[in-house]
Amino acid sequence: MFSKIKNLYTSYFKYEGNEQLTKLSIFFIIALDIFVLTVMNYGIDFQTKVIDNPKAAYSYDCRDTFNNPSDILSHTNYLYTRSDIPNIYDSIKKQELSKVCQTLFSKIEKVKSNIDFTEFKRDFISMSKEKQKIYKKLNTIRKNYNTELFEKMANNSGGNSIVKTRYFDLKNNYDLLVKQIESKKLSFEKNKHVQSLHTFVKSNKHIPELYKELIKNYYVKTRVLEIIFVLPIMLLFLYLSKKFLLEQKYIPHVLTKNLLIVSLIPLTISSCSLLYNYIPHIFIGKVIDFFYSLGVPVLAYYILAAVAILIGYFIILKIQKNDKIKREETKNNKLSFRINFNNNVCNNCLNKIDYFDMNFCPHCADELKVKCNHCDDLKIKSLKFCHNCGNS
Ligand SMILES: [Zn+2]
Ligand SMILES: [Zn+2]
Numbered sequence: 001m002f003s004k005i006k007n008l009y010t011s012y013f014k015y016e017g018n019e020q021l022t023k024l025s026i027f028f029i030i031a032l033d034i035f036v037l038t039v040m041n042y043g044i045d046f047q048t049k050v051i052d053n054p055k056a057a058y059s060y061d062c063r064d065t066f067n068n069p070s071d072i073l074s075h076t077n078y079l080y081t082r083s084d085i086p087n088i089y090d091s092i093k094k095q096e097l098s099k100v101c102q103t104l105f106s107k108i109e110k111v112k113s114n115i116d117f118t119e120f121k122r123d124f125i126s127m128s129k130e131k132q133k134i135y136k137k138l139n140t141i142r143k144n145y146n147t148e149l150f151e152k153m154a155n156n157s158g159g160n161s162i163v164k165t166r167y168f169d170l171k172n173n174y175d176l177l178v179k180q181i182e183s184k185k186l187s188f189e190k191n192k193h194v195q196s197l198h199t200f201v202k203s204n205k206h207i208p209e210l211y212k213e214l215i216k217n218y219y220v221k222t223r224v225l226e227i228i229f230v231l232p233i234m235l236l237f238l239y240l241s242k243k244f245l246l247e248q249k250y251i252p253h254v255l256t257k258n259l260l261i262v263s264l265i266p267l268t269i270s271s272c273s274l275l276y277n278y279i280p281h282i283f284i285g286k287v288i289d290f291f292y293s294l295g296v297p298v299l300a301y302y303i304l305a306a307v308a309i310l311i312g313y314f315i316i317l318k319i320q321k322n323d324k325i326k327r328e329e330t331k332n333n334k335l336s337f338r339i340n341f342n343n344n345v346c347n348n349c350l351n352k353i354d355y356f357d358m359n360f361c362p363h364c365a366d367e368l369k370v371k372c373n374h375c376d377d378l379k380i381k382s383l384k385f386c387h388n389c390g391n392s
Contacts, residue, residue, distance in 0.1 A: 058211045104201070
């Protein structure tokens with residue numbers, strides 16, 4: 001495989017005419033290929049990941065919030081403490097954000113500027129820890145003493161032991177802390193900015209559904225966008241490389257042909273994934289459904305294969321015909337002859353031949369040599385100089 005690619009490249013760059021490419025030029029052409037490919041990938045990346053992307057319009061943080069509106073009432077919700085991870089498209093992504101998400105984030109910002117979350121959390125944690133500590137102490141007493149008896153005796157004045165006093169002190173403290181924690185939670189919930197945020201989230205519960213709808217069509221849209229992005233570039237290079245071939249300009253031809261191949265890479269990937277992931281699934285599914293309803297699902301596969309073979313056959317015929325026309329166009333073109341000569345293939349039928357041993361192509365009888373006017377020997381027909389005497 002690798003040696004095949006290498007052969008392709010060496011024969012492709014080998015040129016015995018006036019303008020032979022140096023190794024350095026080849027290096028630059030390859031570097032240019034890589035550069036153009038990278039730029040195109042960035043373009044595709046940008047086009048598809050940011051522009052018109054439901055994932056950008058309804059970012060995860062945004063759309064997820066609408067799934068559980070009541071979560072917004074909890075001060076532990078990570079939305080209040082998250083910090084953004086920097087991303088190269090940040091500023092654009094902010095512009096691509098949908099109105100709903102923009103409002104959501106601005107409302108969250110309002111809550112954050114209204115409540116000091118570090119202080120709030122610190123207080124909350126210290127209260128919870130204290131509560132936990134007292135609870136443990138109460139449990140120890142409960143294990144060692146009959147606290148049920150304490151409770152019963154609470155109304156009577158008798159039995160004022162130290163343990164009993166301590167138990168009730170702790171219990172009061174505990175109840176107080178529970179109340180304090182509850183009221184702190186409530187104070188957060190009742191904050192007018194939190195309330196406004198909560199109302200907003202509740203009234204937009206349809207966002208996750210909307211997002212699902214949008215993302216369904218997005219995959220196909222992405223592939224189409226990719227193709228729309230690369231197609232003009234590919235067509236431009238196709239036009240230029242053909243133009244330079246017909247004008248017999250070697251270096252511009254090699255350069256544009258390289259770039260044509262480079263632009264074909266993303267184009268092929270996008271087209272194939274569009275074809276593979278979308279069209280056949282629906283089409284094949286429908287065909288199989290139809291035959292299944294007739295009770296002969298197996299037939300569907302035969303017919304499908306037959307249709308594919310037929311279409312493939314016509315496509316191949318068409319390609320061959322186009323290729324023939326193209327060959328006719330470039331038959332007398334010195335540059336394409338040189339490429340064929342260097343590849344040891346017949347200029348007329350593209351079959352493998354030996355230009356020095358043969359006078360005619362054994363496949364199509366095309367004349368390969370003519371008589372030299374200087375040395376009366378035979379020389380290669382379309383090459384400028386005689387290989388015997390060196391005269392033109
Ligand atoms: Zn031939
Ligand atoms: Zn000669």
